Amino acid sequence: MTEVITDADAAGARAAAAGTDDEFRKALRSWLTDNHPGKRPKDPGERQVWQKAWLAKLYDAGFAGPSWPRAYGGMDLPFARQIIYQEEYASARVPGPLGTGLGIVGPTLITYGTDEQKRRFLPSMLRGDTVWAQGFSEPEAGSDLPALRATARRDGDEYVVNGQKVWNTSADIADILFTLVRTGSRESRARGITYLLIDAHAPGVTIRPLRDLTGGADFSEIFFEDVRVPVGNRIGEENDGWRLVRTSLGHERAAGTMNQAALYRRVLNELIALARSRGATADPLVRDRLADFEIRVRIMRYQGMRTIESILAKGEPGPGASTSRLFITAFEQDLHEFAVDLLGSYGTLGRTDVHSVERGRWVWGFLRTRASTIGTGTSEIQRNTIAEQVLGLPYDPAMPPR
């Protein structure tokens, strides 16, 4: 079990105790600079070791988990300092987390887990000692997630899990799968779903990387065959898993809002440089499109500022926060497709061709961003949600009751 760092002398604890936000920023920045793990290894195996070593170092110094409670190794920063943390972390260009647990199952465990579960799972997740992957979607349950079919049958102190999951980011390197399974009847939908943590190395678990349209394999599919899971690995009560799915800690997700704006500011500058290098910036049509991207990348920042300011001043992100993801995903698709168009004939080349421009990054981005409007809720489902929850439009009577 990963030890919880409670050392008040750890660099992170000292930084978090800084009197002013500015001092905090400086302390964090200098620690990130001084401890930067160097260049990212090319070999995937080496890269994972490199990334794990970094996450452990970050944790041991008390600089992990800005929004997490201290009892589980986090920093428990106020919202304003979470923003600073996200900004500094993003600009330091240090490795990010491994797996997808931190932002999804982490907050769920913190909010609904037992003390024993929190002690057992949270510090090791935060330190990167265990890698976590999500097991929610199924071949027959995508946007309609409550239709999921993978079953868990109670057998004494264990559940026996059978079924298939799909679109599981990082599952191929995962140690623990946080999974939604059906414990109620086939028709029970959201009322018969249980939240289980499944050992990815347990007998009966098969994880197969899934090649996506870019040719890469970020996703996997997971097969469960009579996998035995201790009841102690269940979060919350049986059949009460659905309610726990979208847990987040305060407004922690909004704290990183500005990072995406900063990222796309940089990407747009690179696109403008590309247009210039190809002699395209004299073309009024190209200028018009680039100016449109300029407008949108700036609005992304203003909207982020507004959300953050609203949380700080009023404790609520405001309606603008609900639409920002739609705004960003459409932007990144449009931008990459325009970049490919700008390449003209060279847009026909894949990533490995010696003639491909900038090692095919724009063509790859064009392909990769197809997923932007699908993953974590399609744009269509998001529009439904916004229409119903923000604008108060009526629920579709043809849909299954909620």
Next chain:
Amino acid sequence: MGITLTDAQEELRDLVRGFLAEKAPSEAVRRWMDSDDGYDPDLWHQMARQLGLHGLVLPEQYGGAGYGLPELAVVLEEMGRRLLPAPFFATIALAAQTLLASGDDQACRRYLPGIAEGELTATVAVCDVNGSWELSDITATAQRDGDGDWRLSGTKMFVIDGETADVILVVARTGDGLGLFAVDGNSAGFTATRLDALDPTRRLARVDLQDCQAERVGPAGDAAPFLRKALDMATVALAAEQVGGAQACLDDAVAYAKVRVQFNRPIGSFQAIKHKCADMLLEIESAKAAVLYAASLTTEAADDAPAEEEFAICAALVSAYCSTAYTHAAKENIQIHGGIGFTWEHDAHLYLKRAKTSELLFGAPAAQRARIAELVGI
């Protein structure tokens, strides 16, 4: 940062919203738009005296309350929501801001107190017959006569509320670059003719100047820099008005989609309608963030060149974005209303007409994007 409304700004918003909801319902708007003056002088004076809206953003030394563009944006958003027909935009957002930008203390002392009290209406005449909002395309001329007085000649088009304005600030070419000139609406050689505007809630005029006597406003030399700044201020103010209009379209569309039943269910329960409404909300929220940000740039003591350039970029940005968002919302509102939305009786067409014409004032979105490309160095 200052891009969410403060409590005081929210109070102002609620005050103006409540006032206009009571005093300027649709029936009244339609009555005023068909009247001779195109607005209600009584309401005009109430807004100036009871609410103090005219002087709100004018400096205290000229009889105002000393607030700035963020507060003007709050007020205009509410006026845009109601399609209030009144020379408020022309007088406050355009003429008063132009006078202030000129730095001409004497002219400000002469006109602004009357504007603050609601006794004086004003506007700015920019475009010539060529219809261009580019300052470099202006051809109307100003020359000194034998007595040393300025005389204006030329034709100005699309002058907002030009027919009723007491004072018209005319942009004209001198031997020494552009100049700004104040003309009395009753001067000899001055004719204002009402144009048949697409938008019945905002009056436009053609102004003919025949050797018309005028007072120079602002320092000698080229007025283009301060005119550019004034037009940028007006553009941001107009964008705030556009946001209010777009929000009204969304509110109307959503309200209707909740109650209109077809196929035994409210049409708002269909995804085709939900998605339209969600997209409208996305654009309106984005537009709001942009306007709030642009307006906030003017509140800090920002006289340095980078801040001025940032404001110029933002003005073009909000114009391009809010224009498109408003027209989109107005069109979708008609579509969601179906046949009812195509009637004269329903207000949806008034919003469409306001949206389309606002889009084309001060430079259409494509022209604004061209300006952005230039300003950011693409």
